[in-house]
Amino acid sequence: MARMTGGEALVKTLRREGTRVVFGLPGVQLYGVMAALREEKAVRFIATRHEQAIGYMADGYARAGGGYGVGLVVPGPGLLNTTAGLSTAYAASSPVLMISGQVPRANIGKDVGVLHEVNDQLDAIAPVTKWRKRVVEIRDVPAAVQDAVRQLKTGRPRPVEIELPPETMEDEAEVELLDPLLVVRAGASAHDVERAVSLLLASSRPVIYAGGGVHGAGAHQAVADVAEYLQAGVVQSAEGKGAVSDHNDLSLGASIYPQSLLKKYLEQADVILAVGSRCALAGFKPEQQVIQIDVDPDEIGRNHRKTFGLVGDARATLEQLLERLRAATPPRPSRKTEREALRAEIAATLTQEPQASITRSLRSGVPEDAIVVAGMTQIGYYTRPFWPVYRPRTYLTSSYSGNLGFAFPTALGAKVACPDRPVVAISGDGGFLYNAQELATAVQYGINVIALVFNDNAYGNVARDLDEAWGGSYGAELTNPDFMKLADAYGVVGMRADTPTDVGALVTKALTLERPVLIEIPVGRMPRPVFFPPRRKPTRS
Incomplete structure (x- = not known):
């Protein structure tokens, strides 16, 4: 002592x-x-x-x-x-x-x-x-x-x-100071693993649904190994993006909104292996058999009745599954051609403008190992189903909390954790100004985040919805500062795009500066994303 x-x-x-x-x-x-x-x-x-x-x-x-x-x-x-x-x-x-x-x-x-x-x-x-x-x-x-x-x-x-x-x-x-804590994250029980293996072996069209728990458990390789053995495509939630690299044909992306090609593919699965997800937005059909791996027993079956639970660490449990699968049967024949055809069909549907062109430009300018923090703005929304992710832990959202103002400070924390990797925050003008004062923090501590501000001088999603469904926008228009003068006042580099699709080239330039950079992208009103749920309209006639 x-x-x-x-x-x-x-x-x-x-x-x-x-x-x-x-x-x-x-x-x-x-x-x-x-x-x-x-x-x-x-x-x-x-x-x-x-x-x-x-x-x-x-x-x-x-x-x-x-x-x-x-x-x-x-x-x-x-x-x-x-x-x-x-x-x-x-x-x-x-x-x-x-x-x-x-x-x-x-x-x-x-x-x-x-x-x-x-x-x-x-x-x-x-x-x-x-x-x-x-x-x-x-x-x-x-x-x-x-x-x-x-x-x-x-x-x-x-x-x-x-x-x-x-x-x-x-x-x-x-x-009295204590010795450091040692924690062993155990997998599911052997009995439950055997039952899950039986369900998987009896399936003809298994699919893996990967959530954010894959990242928390470091289960990326284990997901890919099980998917490869079963020849099961991997569908991801927005939080699970990067569970398997989008370079890998096993990855089928995250575009599972109603009527999407991926949603239809998922509905054809006879067994779904859900890893580290509550499955709140997955929308599985009631008759589909789900095997849910989750470290939290309270999450098992919360959002899907026909669920068999495997309570344990995702990586440890997947490794147990793979060991038992290998002992029971040889690897399944390749379905790579089928998956590649589906991936190509899905890519051909990404045509909503101007979001699609802006997102392609941005992806072309952001390195594959960069961390992207997607805020609650039109391009941030669009990236949830459609942004290609190639490395684990490189795409962060506010999950179901959906906070305006989250992207820029979260990106600062990510950059402190990973100082040698580029970090890009995607914000709208409304959300960015929640925490614009942290530009001073970025300068003081040399936290070289690239902050993208898509400026439509409004809380754009609200303004559009009120206009289109509720008789006119009200309270959603904004009077903003001159963002270039704001950047200069804080001592960060300011850039302004001439057209929205210049964003990729500006990010590439910003990355060479090794300084905090604010890039303003003036935009107009964008159409409601195709994957949004139907908008509720007034019930009064």
């Missing part, structure tokens, strides 16, 4: 558990931790300009880099400001540890109105966290941090939070 402050115990334990970066915003309740971070040279602290960005940056760091992200905020308004980012991480099953301050010990739960008091903030953030804990005693800090890390590394990865009052961070006590 050694004598140290609670802040030192916190930082030392984080360091032992593999933390190398903390995103945060310093404040009066955090001085004990800030002093400890200042002395811990192995942990980098990145200060943001708003707490909302902290949640997003920690999420981007986790999903791009494959570890977990860490944030640090003051209590009350500081913690509440992170909840947009935490809700995205929660939706995307992203492992984020948020560390919050608290009011002084004597005031906790008293509701007396001390600085930053929210009573009770553990309850306030419960809907967007998997696990929460308040730590009052200094000696309990190492175990609490390790419990948080255990929650991040076991079961379904989702945000967790620990909170400490200022005295716990600042005062000294005798503390």
Whole structure:
């Protein structure tokens, strides 16, 4: 044991558990931790300009880099400001540890109105966290941090939070630091694997449906190996894109909207092996047999009744499946010609303009290993089914949270995790201005993200829908700053496209600069994406 402050115990334990970066915003309740971070040279602290960005940056760091992200905020308004980012991480099953301050010990739960008091903030953030804990005693800090890390590394990865009052961070006590946590992620039971193998061997047209859990488990090679053995095409959710490279004929993409060719192909499957997905948007036919691999038992069969569950780590379970398949039968004959024909047919349908031409231009300018963060804007929407992805963890969305403002700060976190890889954020003008102040963070810390801003001077999706179905747009038009002057004011490089299809060439140029770059792409109103569900119209005559 050694004598140290609670802040030192916190930082030392984080360091032992593999933390190398903390995103945060310093404040009066955090001085004990800030002093400890200042002395811990192995942990980098990145200060943001708003707490909302902290949640997003920690999420981007986790999903791009494959570890977990860490944030640090003051209590009350500081913690509440992170909840947009935490809700995205929660939706995307992203492992984020948020560390919050608290009011002084004597005031906790008293509701007396001390600085930053929210009573009770553990309850306030419960809907967007998997696990929460308040730590009052200094000696309990190492175990609490390790419990948080255990929650991040076991079961379904989702945000967790620990909170400490200022005295716990600042005062000294005798503390025993713990050895780093070792976690073994087990596969499904052997009995269940045997049953799944029997179902797969009895199928004639199996298909694999890959979700974001493939990335979380690092199951990319295992998915490809099982798909190859069964000659099963791999359909992906938006979050699962990159589970198998789109260079590989096994990958059939993510365009499974109603009436699409891929949707029709998926409906012909007699067994669907779903890996790391809730299957909420898959829309399987009721009579289709699904084998669902998920680390979270609560997700088994949530969205499809005829489901056989394999509860366990996706990679470990797929490796078990492959071993048993190899023992039971030789590889199936190749269906490569069939898949290549389907891929060509699907590619020929990507004709909606101007989205298709802009997306092709952008893909031509973005390197294959670049990380693309697709925001809630027309081109961001279009990339979900149609953006080719060639490497794991290189395409990030806000999942079902669907947050405006998510793309740019999430991209900053991804770039911190992967500094040697290009990172591109796709935003609209409305969404970008949620966190435009983080251009200052990018400059201060040399986080060289390319921020694309598709500018239609409106919340374009809302404006179009109100015009076309609700009698006219209202409240959706925007008066924007001059984005080139904004870039200059922050000290980033500004570029403006003459036409939207110049975007690919501008990205190629931006990549040579090794600086943060803002590229404005003026656009007009775009048509409703063909894959959107039918729009609800007013019921009143």
